[in-house]
Amino acid sequence: MEDAGDRRGAQSSRPADRANPGHRRQDAGAASRGGPGPFFLRFDSAEIADSSDGEPLGYLLENRHVRAALAAAIGEAGIPVLAPAKVAKAEFTSREAVVTLDDGRVLIAPVAVGAEGRGSVIRAAAKIGALGWDYPQTGVVATVRMERPHEGVAHEYFLPGGPFAILPLTDNRASLVWTESRQRGAALKAARPEVFQAHLDRRFGDFLGQVRVEGPVFTYPLSLQLAERFVAPRAALLGDAAHGIHPIAGQGLNLGLKGAAALAEVLTDAARLGEDIGSEVVLERYAAWRRLDTVSISLAADAFVRLFSNDNPALRLARGLGMAAVNRIGPARRFFMQEAGGAMGDLPRLLRGEAL
Numbered sequence: 001m002e003d004a005g006d007r008r009g010a011q012s013s014r015p016a017d018r019a020n021p022g023h024r025r026q027d028a029g030a031a032s033r034g035g036p037g038p039f040f041l042r043f044d045s046a047e048i049a050d051s052s053d054g055e056p057l058g059y060l061l062e063n064r065h066v067r068a069a070l071a072a073a074i075g076e077a078g079i080p081v082l083a084p085a086k087v088a089k090a091e092f093t094s095r096e097a098v099v100t101l102d103d104g105r106v107l108i109a110p111v112a113v114g115a116e117g118r119g120s121v122i123r124a125a126a127k128i129g130a131l132g133w134d135y136p137q138t139g140v141v142a143t144v145r146m147e148r149p150h151e152g153v154a155h156e157y158f159l160p161g162g163p164f165a166i167l168p169l170t171d172n173r174a175s176l177v178w179t180e181s182r183q184r185g186a187a188l189k190a191a192r193p194e195v196f197q198a199h200l201d202r203r204f205g206d207f208l209g210q211v212r213v214e215g216p217v218f219t220y221p222l223s224l225q226l227a228e229r230f231v232a233p234r235a236a237l238l239g240d241a242a243h244g245i246h247p248i249a250g251q252g253l254n255l256g257l258k259g260a261a262a263l264a265e266v267l268t269d270a271a272r273l274g275e276d277i278g279s280e281v282v283l284e285r286y287a288a289w290r291r292l293d294t295v296s297i298s299l300a301a302d303a304f305v306r307l308f309s310n311d312n313p314a315l316r317l318a319r320g321l322g323m324a325a326v327n328r329i330g331p332a333r334r335f336f337m338q339e340a341g342g343a344m345g346d347l348p349r350l351l352r353g354e355a356l
């Protein structure tokens with residue numbers, strides 16, 4: 001990972017730093033057409049207590065740096081890694097989880113943690129169902145370089161096709177999370193670079209000067225998928241295997257990290273007490289800890305998508321008034337800022353910076 005001054009990447013909390021507050025605006029055809037719209041939210045890190053020492057509201061981390069740091073830490077800790085390998089099947093007895101890899105190797109443990117994303121083999125093998133629905137939207141993700149300094153400000157615009165987020169990175173780059181209808185998303189993915197650039201210029205506007213795409217463009221169909229339970233005998237689900245949510249609030253990975261820290265804490269404490277770490281009574285502590293926060297954030301993101309991704313005049317008025325109210329009410333604004341930083345609720349020790 002890069003140093004603190006540079007830790008701004010494509011993850012985590014959208015609002016940015018104290019001198020340069022983040023904005024959420026609605027209803028501009030291009031993100032920056034004209035000045036601020038009649039309704040916009042302004043988040044300033046100086047308003048929340050944790051930021052009184054000059055800390056920004058949150059950091060945007062590029063996932064590649066997170067992955068590299070985790071791989072290095074796993075290596076240093078001497079944790080065996082079996083890769084490349086895929087889980088082919090899993091079975092659960094009353095005493096153990098038996099996981100078979102696609103190369104034939106068999107792993108036996110008191111508990112198997114399914115963290116293999118939305119198509120989790122462990123979830124299916126543990127007979128845990130999933131609830132959810134597709135959004136008629138595609139997330140288009142690209143990195144851009146701007147002509148003018150972004151000054152660490154994150155912007156999120158609510159356009160009829162869905163949110164358009166500009167998330168500041170190092171070297172005056174930004175990660176775009178651009179939500180469009182499925183049809184437009186497919187067209188953007190297939191577009192020649194100059195056509196994509198023309199659409200981007202129209203959406204982005206010129207408030208940061210010329211904007212150039214750097215590297216590949218990725219597209220993701222967007223959906224909500226919540227596991228009916230987070231645990232089953234000898235199995236626990238983590239990350240998107242347990243909860244895949246809309247990226248409107250940039251909370252998917254944050255939720256997964258909270259879950260990982262909570263599960264590590266529950267299992268470590270249970271092992272210290274000599275308990276069976278795969279028993280239902282132990283695993284249920286993890287599920288109970290994470291259930292409410294996860295379901296609340298998933299449904300809040302869903303409600304935001306429904307409220308903001310359309311052009312219904314009544315909803316436009318309602319959300320405009322809602323944003324104006326949040327802007328005027330300090331505690332409401334501070335709540336949103338802290339929630340965006342993922343630092344709310346009963347945080348596991350690892351997320352409070354304490355050792356297990």
Ligand SMILES: Cc1cc2nc3c(=O)[nH]c(=O)nc-3n(C[C@H](O)[C@H](O)[C@H](O)COP(=O)(O)OP(=O)(O)OC[C@H]3O[C@@H](n4cnc5c(N)ncnc54)[C@H](O)[C@@H]3O)c2cc1C
Pocket residue numbers: 010011012085086087088115116117118119121139140141177220238239240241247249250251252253254255256
């Ligand atoms: C457009 C978009 C923007 C987003 N922006 C943000 C953001 O700003 N902030 C944020 O916090 N979150 C964001 N998210 C959400 C975030 O990307 C996910 O929540 C996060 O990637 C989930 O991590 P995961 O490791 O649980 O699952 P995944 O990222 O899906 O990883 C699962 C891993 O398991 C592996 N795997 C799959 N099957 C098997 C198998 N059978 N055996 C072994 N391994 C297997 C896969 O290869 C993969 O490496 C965004 C998502 C989208 C789509």
